[in-house]
Amino acid sequence: MTTTTRTRRAPRASWLLLVPALALLAVILLVPLGQSLLRSIGTPQFTLEHYAGLFTDGVTMTVLGRTALTAVIVTIVAFLLGYPYAYLMTRVGPRLRGVLLVIVLIPFWTSVMARNYAWIVLLQRGGPVQSVFEFFGAGDVVFQGSVVGVTIAMSQVLLPFMVLPLFSSLGGIDRKLLLAARGLGSSPLVAFWKIYWPLSRGGVVSGLILVFTLSLGFYVTPALLGSPQQSLIAQLLAQRTTQLLDFAGAGALGILVLVITLALVAWANRFGGTISAIGVASTSQQKESR
Amino acid sequence: MTISSKEAPAGPATPVASAPASGRQGTQIRLADVTKDYGLAAPAVDAISLTIEPGEFMTLLGPSGSGKTTTLNLIAGFETLTAGTIALNGSDVGTLPPHKRNLGMLFQNYALFPHLTVAQNVAYPLRERKVGKAEIARRVAEVLDLVQLPGRDGNYPSQLSGGQQQRVALARAIVFNPAALLLDEPLGALDRNLRGALQMEIRRIHREVGSTFVFVTHDQEEAMNLSDRIALFNSGHIEQVGTPEELYRRPDTLFTARFLGDSNVFDLGSGSFGSTASWEGNSWAVDPATISGHSGVSSHAAIVVRPEDVRIVSDPTAVPAGANSVGAAVRDVEYMGSYRTVMLDVGQAGRLGRARVDALDSAFSIGDRVTAWWRPERQRIVAA
Numbered sequence: 151m152t153t154t155t156r157t158r159r160a161p162r163a164s165w166l167l168l169v170p171a172l173a174l175l176a177v178i179l180l181v182p183l184g185q186s187l188l189r190s191i192g193t194p195q196f197t198l199e200h201y202a203g204l205f206t207d208g209v210t211m212t213v214l215g216r217t218a219l220t221a222v223i224v225t226i227v228a229f230l231l232g233y234p235y236a237y238l239m240t241r242v243g244p245r246l247r248g249v250l251l252v253i254v255l256i257p258f259w260t261s262v263m264a265r266n267y268a269w270i271v272l273l274q275r276g277g278p279v280q281s282v283f284e285f286f287g288a289g290d291v292v293f294q295g296s297v298v299g300v301t302i303a304m305s306q307v308l309l310p311f312m313v314l315p316l317f318s319s320l321g322g323i324d325r326k327l328l329l330a331a332r333g334l335g336s337s338p339l340v341a342f343w344k345i346y347w348p349l350s351r352g353g354v355v356s357g358l359i360l361v362f363t364l365s366l367g368f369y370v371t372p373a374l375l376g377s378p379q380q381s382l383i384a385q386l387l388a389q390r391t392t393q394l395l396d397f398a399g400a401g402a403l404g405i406l407v408l409v410i411t412l413a414l415v416a417w418a419n420r421f422g423g424t425i426s427a428i429g430v431a432s433t434s435q436q437k438e439s440r
Numbered sequence: 441m442t443i444s445s446k447e448a449p450a451g452p453a454t455p456v457a458s459a460p461a462s463g464r465q466g467t468q469i470r471l472a473d474v475t476k477d478y479g480l481a482a483p484a485v486d487a488i489s490l491t492i493e494p495g496e497f498m499t500l501l502g503p504s505g506s507g508k509t510t511t512l513n514l515i516a517g518f519e520t521l522t523a524g525t526i527a528l529n530g531s532d533v534g535t536l537p538p539h540k541r542n543l544g545m546l547f548q549n550y551a552l553f554p555h556l557t558v559a560q561n562v563a564y565p566l567r568e569r570k571v572g573k574a575e576i577a578r579r580v581a582e583v584l585d586l587v588q589l590p591g592r593d594g595n596y597p598s599q600l601s602g603g604q605q606q607r608v609a610l611a612r613a614i615v616f617n618p619a620a621l622l623l624d625e626p627l628g629a630l631d632r633n634l635r636g637a638l639q640m641e642i643r644r645i646h647r648e649v650g651s652t653f654v655f656v657t658h659d660q661e662e663a664m665n666l667s668d669r670i671a672l673f674n675s676g677h678i679e680q681v682g683t684p685e686e687l688y689r690r691p692d693t694l695f696t697a698r699f700l701g702d703s704n705v706f707d708l709g710s711g712s713f714g715s716t717a718s719w720e721g722n723s724w725a726v727d728p729a730t731i732s733g734h735s736g737v738s739s740h741a742a743i744v745v746r747p748e749d750v751r752i753v754s755d756p757t758a759v760p761a762g763a764n765s766v767g768a769a770v771r772d773v774e775y776m777g778s779y780r781t782v783m784l785d786v787g788q789a790g791r792l793g794r795a796r797v798d799a800l801d802s803a804f805s806i807g808d809r810v811t812a813w814w815r816p817e818r819q820r821i822v823a824a
Contacts, residue, residue: 324551327551329518329538329545330545330551330553331553332518333518333543333545334544334564335542335569335616337539341539345553348555
């Protein structure tokens with residue numbers, strides 16, 4: 151029944167609706183991307199030396215490693231904070247759930263600059279965070295200008311990207327299943343591990359992938375809160391394009407990061423991550439509205 | 441259909457009976473002063489006591505919010521007792537968590553684990569009990585055969601119909617040889633035909649497995665079809681316990697009479713009655729055997745007569761001697777296929793009564809003045 155209505159409502163002409171968006175994407179995404187690719191392999195003529203350079207210049211791999219490590223830590227922190235938070239959101243009443251949602255969305259709604267300068271104020275020398283450490287006798291703990299400070303700020307900014315897919319995934323899990331598992335002989339912990347956790351995995355995978363890929367490309371926070379000595383990949387890219395005008399090298403670096411990201415997304419999709427999590431989101435919303 | 445192709449003889453050779461573990465076939469479930477208070481105006485379950493005998497099919501029947509499901513959840517351990525005790529075969533389980541009570545549970549929405557196959561779902565309670573692999577495979581196959589769902593082991597629940605899903609849930613709930621099976625409106629989500637088929641199935645499995653079944657429903661017909669005994673719930677307490685026939689033929693209270701089947705009710709008020717009772721100027725004979733033992737009868741009684749016990753005649757002199765009768769006007773006639781229901785305006789206040797007549801009997805039409813009569817031993821005097 152649904153298929154007949156669907157086919158009736160979606161005649162072929164409706165694909166035309168996609169044309170404006172696809173055209174826009176082609177102009178602002180595919181063309182520049184193609185140019186970058188061409189420059190990275192065609193300067194001055196066809197060569198792979200810019201790619202080889204990434205592995206041999208002694209800087210790129212270090213920065214890439216540091217970036218990946220930072221992204222991993224940010225992702226883990228966001229997950230450890232986000233999973234219990236999203237779980238709580240599924241367990242409270244609608245009013246408190248709204249409040250919790252607003253709290254997690256605040257980073258979305260504040261300007262990038264306000265957010266980052268707030269973290270600078272908090273983390274800088276003489277700021278509240280250092281004062282607290284000083285009070286407990288650990289004198290010179292300053293997070294501003296280090297990867298640690300960048301990690302803290304990025305975790306906060308990226309938390310919504312973890313919480314939202316998790317919330318939609320956890321909200322779609324039938325709590326009766328946990329009762330059933332308990333009745334069939336599972337302790338609460340085992341019921342969680344064997345039933346709840348596997349059913350939440352779609353949301354977990356999409357949350358992890360979202361936060362990790364966004365962390366890889368973060369620029370403003372590392373630029374403001376970090377230091378040039380501990381720069382991340384996005385700063386390196388910016389430096390090559392705006393200061394060194396090395397477009398071929400920057401293009402090669404950009405393509406490398408893109409390939410790494412796409413490979414990760416493809417790998418995650420094998421777990422049914424991103425796509426099924428979106429599906430869960432829409433069904434759970436339908437349940438809510440009924 | 442598939443019964444003939446089954447290898448197992450239709451004898452006592454069931455998974456539960458043949459399972460080497462606990463040989464206890466039926467478990468006695470004893471509730472004493474069981475109370476659940478959520479802190480609302482009235483307790484959800486108010487000091488109920490009920491003994492469910494080993495191997496019995498007991499139905500907890502009642503309208504929604506009467507406490508029947510809460511009682512089932514208390515037995516399962518999904519809710520904690522406010523007061524009272526619950527004992528399985530004499531040992532108190534009131535404080536045990538659900539996973540240590542060894543009870544099977546069937547939910548209305550099946551509660552199958554969507555990420556596990558049929559076989560994995562059914563094997564789940566066995567895995568939790570560290571049963572060996574070969575033994576698990578054997579018992580899963582056996583129980584899927586018992587619920588007549590062989591060959592679907594590798595399917596996921598979403599690939600099955602509602603009826604098939606409930607069969608899988610049933611298999612999962614009995615495969616581990618539980619002390620008793622608790623069924624929480626398991627057929628509520630199914631359409632009428634399927635429900636009838638699964639009722640038969642559940643009754644057959646109860647016979648073959650022989651363990652104690654506790655079944656919750658708000659459907660009186662379902663309760664009558666399935667149960668050895670019914671406990672009728674009304675706002676947190678048990679109104680009456682008995683076999684379906686006892687509850688239907690010998691209700692103690694007006695609530696019971698009205699909840700199970702149709703009934704004509706003549707409210708006697710607080711007036712006393714002896715060998716006769718009077719209602720709106722009619723004087724009726726009272727058979728002492730039909731007076732309910734309920735303590736409320738002495739303060740406020742009502743006469744209840746089932747529609748199938750009421751006869752209608754056009755000529756008042758045709759009423760047999762010794763019968764109770766009342767003048768009535770035919771208000772409507774409903775053709776039900778196998779019978780007709782004649783709706784009657786009874787007495788001075790024009791109350792609605794019902795009589796069931798033969799489907800071929802089309803002698804009565806709307807507006808006719810008639811006399812309705814019944815035998816005194818077919819009426820019941822209940823507490824109102």
